[in-house]
Amino acid sequence: MIDFISSPHLSINIFAFKTAGGCQQSPADWKTRGNKFMDKTIEDIAQKAGVSTATVSRVLNNKPDVNDETKKKIEKIIKEEDYMPNGIARGLAKNKTLTIGLIIPDISNPYFPEIVRGSENQSKKMGYSLIFCETQNNKKEEKRSIDLMRSKRVDGILLSLSKNNKQELIKLQEDQFPFVQIDRFIPEIQSSCVIINNVNAACKAVNYLIKKGHKKIAHVTGDLKTQTGIKRKEGYQKVIQENNLKIKNKWIKQGDYTKKSGYESMKSLLDLSEKPTAVYFANDLMALGGYKAAEEKNFKIPDNISIVGHDNIDIASLIKPALTTVAQPMYKLGIEAAKLLIKNINEKENDYRHKILSTKLIERESTAEVR
Amino acid sequence: MIDFISSPHLSINIFAFKTAGGCQQSPADWKTRGNKFMDKTIEDIAQKAGVSTATVSRVLNNKPDVNDETKKKIEKIIKEEDYMPNGIARGLAKNKTLTIGLIIPDISNPYFPEIVRGSENQSKKMGYSLIFCETQNNKKEEKRSIDLMRSKRVDGILLSLSKNNKQELIKLQEDQFPFVQIDRFIPEIQSSCVIINNVNAACKAVNYLIKKGHKKIAHVTGDLKTQTGIKRKEGYQKVIQENNLKIKNKWIKQGDYTKKSGYESMKSLLDLSEKPTAVYFANDLMALGGYKAAEEKNFKIPDNISIVGHDNIDIASLIKPALTTVAQPMYKLGIEAAKLLIKNINEKENDYRHKILSTKLIERESTAEVR
DNA sequence: CTGAAAGCGCTAACAC
DNA sequence: GTGTTAGCGCTTTCAG
Numbered sequence: 001m002i003d004f005i006s007s008p009h010l011s012i013n014i015f016a017f018k019t020a021g022g023c024q025q026s027p028a029d030w031k032t033r034g035n036k037f038m039d040k041t042i043e044d045i046a047q048k049a050g051v052s053t054a055t056v057s058r059v060l061n062n063k064p065d066v067n068d069e070t071k072k073k074i075e076k077i078i079k080e081e082d083y084m085p086n087g088i089a090r091g092l093a094k095n096k097t098l099t100i101g102l103i104i105p106d107i108s109n110p111y112f113p114e115i116v117r118g119s120e121n122q123s124k125k126m127g128y129s130l131i132f133c134e135t136q137n138n139k140k141e142e143k144r145s146i147d148l149m150r151s152k153r154v155d156g157i158l159l160s161l162s163k164n165n166k167q168e169l170i171k172l173q174e175d176q177f178p179f180v181q182i183d184r185f186i187p188e189i190q191s192s193c194v195i196i197n198n199v200n201a202a203c204k205a206v207n208y209l210i211k212k213g214h215k216k217i218a219h220v221t222g223d224l225k226t227q228t229g230i231k232r233k234e235g236y237q238k239v240i241q242e243n244n245l246k247i248k249n250k251w252i253k254q255g256d257y258t259k260k261s262g263y264e265s266m267k268s269l270l271d272l273s274e275k276p277t278a279v280y281f282a283n284d285l286m287a288l289g290g291y292k293a294a295e296e297k298n299f300k301i302p303d304n305i306s307i308v309g310h311d312n313i314d315i316a317s318l319i320k321p322a323l324t325t326v327a328q329p330m331y332k333l334g335i336e337a338a339k340l341l342i343k344n345i346n347e348k349e350n351d352y353r354h355k356i357l358s359t360k361l362i363e364r365e366s367t368a369e370v371r
Numbered sequence: 372m373i374d375f376i377s378s379p380h381l382s383i384n385i386f387a388f389k390t391a392g393g394c395q396q397s398p399a400d401w402k403t404r405g406n407k408f409m410d411k412t413i414e415d416i417a418q419k420a421g422v423s424t425a426t427v428s429r430v431l432n433n434k435p436d437v438n439d440e441t442k443k444k445i446e447k448i449i450k451e452e453d454y455m456p457n458g459i460a461r462g463l464a465k466n467k468t469l470t471i472g473l474i475i476p477d478i479s480n481p482y483f484p485e486i487v488r489g490s491e492n493q494s495k496k497m498g499y500s501l502i503f504c505e506t507q508n509n510k511k512e513e514k515r516s517i518d519l520m521r522s523k524r525v526d527g528i529l530l531s532l533s534k535n536n537k538q539e540l541i542k543l544q545e546d547q548f549p550f551v552q553i554d555r556f557i558p559e560i561q562s563s564c565v566i567i568n569n570v571n572a573a574c575k576a577v578n579y580l581i582k583k584g585h586k587k588i589a590h591v592t593g594d595l596k597t598q599t600g601i602k603r604k605e606g607y608q609k610v611i612q613e614n615n616l617k618i619k620n621k622w623i624k625q626g627d628y629t630k631k632s633g634y635e636s637m638k639s640l641l642d643l644s645e646k647p648t649a650v651y652f653a654n655d656l657m658a659l660g661g662y663k664a665a666e667e668k669n670f671k672i673p674d675n676i677s678i679v680g681h682d683n684i685d686i687a688s689l690i691k692p693a694l695t696t697v698a699q700p701m702y703k704l705g706i707e708a709a710k711l712l713i714k715n716i717n718e719k720e721n722d723y724r725h726k727i728l729s730t731k732l733i734e735r736e737s738t739a740e741v742r
Numbered sequence: 743c744t745g746a747a748a749g750c751g752c753t754a755a756c757a758c
Numbered sequence: 759g760t761g762t763t764a765g766c767g768c769t770t771t772c773a774g
Contacts, residue, residue: 039767041766041767041768042767042768042769043767043768051744051745052744052745052746053745053767053768053769054744054745054746054747054769054770055743055744055745056768057768057769057770058743058744058769060768060769061769065743065744066743066744067743067744070743070744084518084521084522085522085767085768086463086522086524086766086767086768087522087523087524088459088462088463088468088523088524088766088767088768089463089750089766089767089768089769090767090768090769091459091750091768092457092459092460092463092749092750092751092752092766092767092768092769093749093750093767093768093769093770094750094768094769094770095750097459099502099523102503107484107487107488107491108484108485108488110481110484110685112484113478113479113481113483113484114479116478116503117478117479117505120478120503120504120505121505124504129502129503129504129519129523130502130503130504131470131500131501131502131503132473132487132491132500132501132502132503133491133495133500133501134488134491134492147455148500150455151455151456151457151458152458152459152470152500153457153458153459288689314481314686315685315686315689318659318686318689318690319686319689319690319691320690320691410751412750412751412752413751413752413753414751414752422760422761423760423761423762424751424752424753424761425753425754425760425761425762425763426759426760426761427752428752428753428754429753429759429760431752431753432753434754436759436760437759437760438759438760441759441760456751456752457750457751457752459750459751459752460750460751460752460753460766461751461752461753462752462766463750463751463752463753463766463767463768464751464752464753464754464765464766465752465753465754465766466766743774744773744774745772745773745774746771746772746773746774747770747771747772747773748769748770748771748772749768749769749770749771750767750768750769751766752765752766753764753765753766754763754764754765755762755763755764755765756761756762756763756764757760757761757762757763758759758760758761758762
């Protein structure tokens, strides 16, 4: 504190006697200013440099047409004074905040932190910062979050909304508010998005099993109200048909992406009289549930049953046997989404781009050749 | 768009001919306004209601002294027009943004997402939103992040800085800028913090092993440049001494919280001629490394060696054998930190509070009675 | 190349 | 109770 108070620039500040604003607590008759932490303003710098605020603003914003000498001088003072422009004031004046919103359902789902990391890293790199909301898949929260972001005047939003909240997206669209959908794509909405090719990903998993000699392949689907769930199932069915294997409805169990649903699906699969020799789970979490069921029923993985998951969450490589799975580039998903959004923000014309990232099968220990 | 353009309030808006500001792209000679998405302003509402902006502002801020009728009328119009105050303008006028910053080293470390979730949920509940930065334990990034937050005029910061970045904290402190340290506490700094009692946590782990009959207990420490590392080791030593077991230096291996260091420490422990019967790892990740080493050396857990971890990350319950560990209330850590920060923000006097949360030993399958 | 001044949307004295 | 007005700190015409 001390050095601020005795700092010379304050004593010559012509605003030193302005009304104290919201800061009534400050020592009675000291020279003070409204802003809470006595932050320096562009005025202070202008005075020190003996120029107008306009000129300081020019160098702050790298505008051309400012004398090299004055520019150097101003820059020096800015550095000396450790001045930092007030982003809020700037935001108000420029009508952009260099902030983007990120709305995801659930950060404790191991799928999302990497996405967050990707978007954070990329936004930062491009000069934006991230304001973060979690919605717990709750429709009300989703609306609240979007409203919040808009009231905070973010320049755009990255979001991953629950199944049936088109409404909010439509509103954004009508207002021409920049946004990009991550991972979960609501197809009726005309917008940019970054997703993976889920059909293709599923194909990779099932083809791999077939190459290993499996002919009886089951599938535990994801939530079939989501695109990801639907598409992965589609991929599964496609490959089965292409290889002239019969699609047994008994071998398709509907899950919902929770471990529990994986557990239960696997249990009923293993209760069948004609059991599959392999099962493809629409995500790793469910596969984990499958492990538990297999263990309880004394099925050895992969000797008695092969398992393939989807996502490649951290745990996949740590459990035993390590889980063969289809890896999604989550970090990259975050990166690309941020890139796309910022591009959309800075373009006059909104043309919508769909970025589709590729997946990769990671072979581990949960799958074996069928004898 | 259509309904905005034909919306009656626009046609009577006296500001309709203001300069177009940054929005030159808008259809040439239409009535337009500077702000990007033609958002309504408090002026619009005031006009519709036939009152001054001051009055609208009053109802917006729930100030007393406004006629019930006019209040109702204004509220109705606000709802009809779907008006939402501009947070940036508000921030500038009030000198507070209702935003807090969260700075953590690494969101992909499974330890942190829960903290993020906790702070997000709690801040939201208290009317604040979160702006998020990740630093990868990089000192430069830490400074950048703090500067960023300050330039965005957050009302306070939650942070978990790397070992030796006192400097930045000291600066915050000097400026009387509200902040609270999470998990990692730099003791020389006078500030609020939310941490766990690490000595006590370690005691729980080691006492438990002793109760199980173990007399030869090793410890793989965390990074000893962190408080958490130091304190856990302290706890370990304390219990060993209290129980009159000898502290063997050979049984204390210095790790750094990475899986790899756990792996290597365990390997050298198992190479000893006098092997421990149990080892307490300062975090779960290292314990995981320990699993791998044990496996390679054909030591069965828990039959040949017992293992206790620390943190209770997700994986702990999923690996086999499931890991006995000391659980930290990470979600709660996030919650309490947010509460404390917001309290600090709204208090005139900064008195610093240390909130110390308790831990809990979770017994699973990686520990056995010693014969 | 630089300065004066108007404004971004809102709040908060102060007056009536 | 309500309106007037002067800011909040910065950007951006428009003159010169």
